[in-house]
Amino acid sequence: MSEINNPCISCGACCGYFRVSFYWAEAEDGGGTVPLSLTEPLPPFLRCMLGTNSKAPRCIALQGTIGKAVSCLIYPNRPSTCREFGQSRENSQRDRACDRARNYYGLPALPIFTP
């Protein structure tokens, strides 16, 4: 999928809906890539992105306006949770978490294209 046709760049709902947690060693102090200062510890084994351990989550690394235009400040260094998050329509499959986050922001579920 080309960046230009990627609906995530005009969405970002999942970065403002879930607690984004991951194994602590993905952060810099464990030899990983995620900037330590943008995380908070979730003892004993996890960390999460700052801003997401909240009743109204929004990842500190999310730039822009959800549902309009967004980008991730640490895209190449983002945690595995973000890398592995499924976008509805990938592999012609619906992803409930993607749909749920979009629905929270009043965005329609992505259309599923069948080959």
Ligand code: SF4
């Ligand atoms: S909710 Fe779905 S479409 Fe929106 S940014 Fe996340 S994966 Fe992309």
Ligand code: SF4
């Ligand atoms: S690190 Fe980037 S991709 Fe992951 S939740 Fe934050 S803004 Fe979204």
